[in-house]
Amino acid sequence: MKILSGRELAGFIKERQAHQVASLEKKPKLLILRDNNDPVIQKYVNLKKAYAKDLGIITEDFYTNSIEEIATRIKKANEDKNVNGIIIQLPLIHQKDTETLCNLISPTKDVDGLGEHAAYDSATATAINWLLTGFDINLNNQKIAIVGRGKLVGAPLYRIFKSSNLNVNLFHRGSDLTKLKQYDIIITATGVPGLIVDSMVKPGASIVDAGTASENGVLKGDIDAKVRERNDLNAITPTLGGVGPLTISCLFDHVIESAIRSQQ
Numbered sequence: 001m002k003i004l005s006g007r008e009l010a011g012f013i014k015e016r017q018a019h020q021v022a023s024l025e026k027k028p029k030l031l032i033l034r035d036n037n038d039p040v041i042q043k044y045v046n047l048k049k050a051y052a053k054d055l056g057i058i059t060e061d062f063y064t065n066s067i068e069e070i071a072t073r074i075k076k077a078n079e080d081k082n083v084n085g086i087i088i089q090l091p092l093i094h095q096k097d098t099e100t101l102c103n104l105i106s107p108t109k110d111v112d113g114l115g116e117h118a119a120y121d122s123a124t125a126t127a128i129n130w131l132l133t134g135f136d137i138n139l140n141n142q143k144i145a146i147v148g149r150g151k152l153v154g155a156p157l158y159r160i161f162k163s164s165n166l167n168v169n170l171f172h173r174g175s176d177l178t179k180l181k182q183y184d185i186i187i188t189a190t191g192v193p194g195l196i197v198d199s200m201v202k203p204g205a206s207i208v209d210a211g212t213a214s215e216n217g218v219l220k221g222d223i224d225a226k227v228r229e230r231n232d233l234n235a236i237t238p239t240l241g242g243v244g245p246l247t248i249s250c251l252f253d254h255v256i257e258s259a260i261r262s263q264q
Helices: 006-022 039-055 067-079 095-104 123-134 154-163 177-182 243-262
Strands: 029-034 058-063 085-088 144-147 168-171 185-188 206-209 213-215 218-220
Touching: 006 039, 006 123, 006 243, 029 039, 029 067, 039 058, 039 243, 067 085, 067 095, 085 095, 085 243, 123 154, 123 206, 123 243, 144 154, 144 177, 154 168, 168 177
Parallel strands: 029 058, 029 085, 144 168, 144 185, 185 206
Antiparallel strands: 213 218
């Protein structure tokens, strides 16, 4: 069984990115905005800051409980030539404001790809595509299920796969998840711990768990632990280090692209 470790692939990508950044006249800059100071959120932010530091990219991490202040910061950063990327660290405590804030970000600086007119595809959705390709998981002539239709993963990944004429179906709240047993590849991103249980997965399936939730400060995925105990699967992401490292790599690919464009 293949273990789909994003860390392995991210290392190669990072080397290429470091050379790109070194060739630029001015260091790229990423602005991170958030209203959530949960330890899990802080961990994700710290991972991005550490990755950026290794590449020589400047990061600014701005935390506030004021949505109005985040909106003001976005508008200023849109006009600031020194800022190449702007992201909203999700989830926000004020979740209802997520779409409005993402759509405020200038399309060319929307490096997470979450705004309606973003110049980039979703970083997480792209990372999943990279992960499957990097480990030679065949997508052609396979039945693919995406569980969760959120704007961060499910919806954009569905569009990416559909545009490649792949056989993909989208499952959402209220869908009959027992039908997942008919699918060769299952990609899940709901944030509901243990949602996908053993009886829903057929032998030989490949699974990408992009769901994250925090329970008492511990990160949990969508895949139940009993599924991970099986030895008859084709491939599965590890509990940690699957999609996440590649999402960060993709995010900084977009930051570097934005910086290159601004310096031409």
